[in-house]
Amino acid sequence: MRIGVIGGGAWGTALAQVAARDDAPVLLWAREPDVVESINGAHENRAFLPGVPLSASIRATGTLADLAGLDALLVVAPAQHVRTVLSEIAVGTTPLVLCAKGIEAGTRLLVGEVARSVAPHAPIAVLSGPTFAHEVAAGKPTAVTLACEDEALRTRLVERLGAPAFRPYASADVTGAEIGGAVKNVLAIACGVVEGAGLGLNARAALIARGFAEMTRFGLARGAQADTLTGLSGLGDLVLTCSSTNSRNFSLGVGLGQGRSAAELLADRKTVAEGAFTAPVLREAAAEAGVDMPVVAAVNALLEGAPVADVIEALLSRPLKAEAV
Ligand SMILES: NC(=O)c1ccc[n+]([C@@H]2O[C@H](COP(=O)([O-])OP(=O)(O)OC[C@H]3O[C@@H](n4cnc5c(N)ncnc54)[C@H](O)[C@@H]3O)[C@@H](O)[C@H]2O)c1
Ligand SMILES: O=P(O)(O)OC[C@H](O)CO
Missing domain, CATH: 1.10.1040.10 (N-(1-d-carboxylethyl)-l-norvaline Dehydrogenase; domain 2)
Known part of the structure; x- marks a missing residue:
């Protein structure tokens, strides 16, 4: 499962590191050119997750369209910006894993509901739990809820993202x-x-x-x-x-x-x-x-x-x- 990450803040970067286990290629979109440069050049996100050496298999891009065609996208932009970033990429039927925590101002929609309204054909999952980004990036033991109504996709995501120190517990309750x-x-x-x-x-x-x-x-x-x-x-x-x-x-x-x-x-x-x-x-x-x-x-x-x-x-x-x- 080729993973893309939308959002180069602390959490998007830490999740990219999780997904890059065993040198699996991960493509991360960051809004700030200096973040793209820092990840590609120094394998570090100096702006949002300084001091954490990142896997060389994480590549960053400033072009959202580059993430089209991957097998799953982790959506890690802040909640109020999820609608805008998802509108700028052809999501189609690519599974979206929502990792932001919030409710959209104006519509009162949860982030998953925002995603459904922007990308109605994309299967939706939610990854959430007690997760300080710097601890996850440092490989400290962490457990999360991974919720998805589609049992087969849920199992694939748990297997793809799960590791001894990163334990997704499956749920159908998005x-x-x-x-x-x-x-x-x-x-x-x-x-x-x-x-x-x-x-x-x-x-x-x-x-x-x-x-x-x-x-x-x-x-x-x-x-x-x-x-x-x-x-x-x-x-x-x-x-x-x-x-x-x-x-x-x-x-x-x-x-x-x-x-x-x-x-x-x-x-x-x-x-x-x-x-x-x-x-x-x-x-x-x-x-x-x-x-x-x-x-x-x-x-x-x-x-x-x-x-x-x-x-x-x-x-x-x-x-x-x-x-x-
Ligand atoms: N940091 C954590 O430990 C952590 C853990 C779990 C969940 N989260 C959640 O992840 C989400 C992202 O948080 P973070 O901690 O990675 O961010 P961050 O605070 O580290 O960085 C801010 C992010 O906001 C982005 N941003 C600012 N303006 C934007 C815009 N107009 N459009 C798109 N993006 C914009 C920046 O590019 C940057 O990626 C939040 O919903 C947060 O609650 C964070
Ligand atoms: O730093 P906070 O308050 O955004 O919390 C980060 C994560 O959501 C903790 O699970």
Whole structure:
């Protein structure tokens, strides 16, 4: 299976490295000419994954059309740009493996739904889970959910991408795999705020648990299976992203919790904190589905400039209620 990767950020590069196991050729499209040059010339992505020696079998291109005709494409552009990049390539019936985590602004579509609308004849799969790119690229043990409704394709992808230190767990629940990754980014911002505001570890654990209840309510309303939400792409990724400043979303939250503004924190940013883009559209999608998501609402308030103390007080003064989802 000849693999192409759309997106030369940290995650696209790390996944190219996974796919290049045993010197298998991998073609990666990057938007930035310096990334193409750095990968082809120095076997390193100095801009987005510095310090990681890449396989010589990874070749980069700045021309999306070069990826046409490969056997599967890993789509690793940020969620808000997936529609544009897929519109610029003749996908046809080539399987698409969606690896971005988010919901498209305006349409409220999950990335897989965006892909279906742009490339209606392409089989869809989703790869998602607790995966810091630099750890995957360094060969540290990692497990992900690989979701695809087509059992034969799912098996081929698991076999092609799987390795002792990169373990894809198969699932047929594409929607569930996507919702975990999209929602956890917003909840990670909230956990970062707890850290930045010095609210303590009890508060962070409570936020992870109550945030997971929000993810579950929203996921079930959108057709996800409960098992997927408690798996790697849901709870697994929530725990990872809510625990470490290696997460861009958690770090953004730390800054907000320290009283800095979202505008200041997001200005001139080269890397993506998807939660900042997903938060407003998730709030809309939750309202549309009739799902209560108070932590998501709080993150939106902070991104819109509400004072940290006010937002925390509003959350803490909600009426006490039963714990059940
Ligand atoms: N980095 C990780 O550890 C990690 C892990 C799992 C999933 N992801 C997800 O992968 C996706 C990509 O993130 P990343 O970490 O690889 O990116 P990154 O933050 O390392 O780099 C930013 C990327 O955005 C691209 N970009 C910026 N503007 C663009 C535009 N107008 N059109 C197309 N592309 C544009 C850049 O070319 C670059 O590839 C995100 O959805 C992210 O949530 C990241
Ligand atoms: O750095 P973050 O917050 O985008 O998280 C990266 C991955 O999604 C973790 O699984």
